[in-house]
Amino acid sequence: MSMLLGIVGTLALLVWSMSLGGAVDAFVSIPSLALVVGGTACLVLARHGWEIFVFHLQSVSTMIRGVEHSSAKLAPTLVDCAVLVKKEGTLVLESQLQNVTDPYLRYGIQAIIDGCDEARLVMLLQQQVDAYERRFNNAVSAWKSWAEISPAMGLIGTLIGLVEMLRGMKNPDQIGPSMALALIATFYGVFFANVVAGPIAVKLQQYFEQQLRYFESAAAGLQMLLRGASPRVIEESLTSQAPWESVSKPSAVADEQ
Numbered sequence: 001m002s003m004l005l006g007i008v009g010t011l012a013l014l015v016w017s018m019s020l021g022g023a024v025d026a027f028v029s030i031p032s033l034a035l036v037v038g039g040t041a042c043l044v045l046a047r048h049g050w051e052i053f054v055f056h057l058q059s060v061s062t063m064i065r066g067v068e069h070s071s072a073k074l075a076p077t078l079v080d081c082a083v084l085v086k087k088e089g090t091l092v093l094e095s096q097l098q099n100v101t102d103p104y105l106r107y108g109i110q111a112i113i114d115g116c117d118e119a120r121l122v123m124l125l126q127q128q129v130d131a132y133e134r135r136f137n138n139a140v141s142a143w144k145s146w147a148e149i150s151p152a153m154g155l156i157g158t159l160i161g162l163v164e165m166l167r168g169m170k171n172p173d174q175i176g177p178s179m180a181l182a183l184i185a186t187f188y189g190v191f192f193a194n195v196v197a198g199p200i201a202v203k204l205q206q207y208f209e210q211q212l213r214y215f216e217s218a219a220a221g222l223q224m225l226l227r228g229a230s231p232r233v234i235e236e237s238l239t240s241q242a243p244w245e246s247v248s249k250p251s252a253v254a255d256e257q
Contacts (some may be wrong), residue, residue: 010195032157032185036192039153044145048138055135056142060200063207074105074214075238078221081109082231090115104128104215108222118226125219129212136208143204146197154189158182 045053077100084092093113100106107128111121161182217238224234 006199007195027184027187029181029184029188032154032161032181032188035157035160036150036153036185036188039156040146040150040189040192043149043153044142047145048142052135052138052142056139059136059139059204063204074218074221075235077105078225078238079231079235082225082229082234085225085228086231102218104132105218105222108218112222112226116226118223121222121226122219125215125222129215129219132211132215133208136204136211140201140205140208143197143201147193147201150192150197151186151189154186157185157189161185 044056048056077096081093081096084096090112093109097106097109097113100109104125108121108125111124116124159182161179161184165179165182221234221238224237
């Protein structure tokens, strides 16, 4: 949300600044926009490949929708599981899977149901984290490529415009408008690099780091669950990792007593 507010606020200030001259439409050039955005997109695709290109766009949607998990929300789920395991054994966790929406946590619980020992559980969970880390590092890298390439594409657009301007030197009345049109391409390139791609890359990196912290908490909780730790120990361990957050529902440890 803060990223969207920042981008919208910057856009509002830019439009206000443009309107002071009474000619906002002077900053609109479809060919320049197509060159900067389209050319940059093509070069990002060339650098990173189709799969990463698609995922780096999808990752922004995921980040904006806030599809993430917290240690505080994790605690009640694993505490409920620990209570059930203590009463009826690990096979009863099968009934809990339908209530778990996080694929990573579902994967870990299913591994426990399947009888994995702790070493294998840790290995399987780490493989999931490694795959996630590779994909998100590639997504962040792709957005950094946008920030790197778009100013260069803007400069190319400006050079093209200058060439066209020099070709029309016989008509002095066209020099000013042609020069302005040439500079718009650079404006678009700098705009996309610093107002769009740069903030997205930074926020995506922050989102990715939050997810990694969640995976660490989930893995620790699953290991404790496999070892047969008490629900209270699991709850205290997980909630202590996110003391600024509140548990989303009353503690399930009371059900144990």
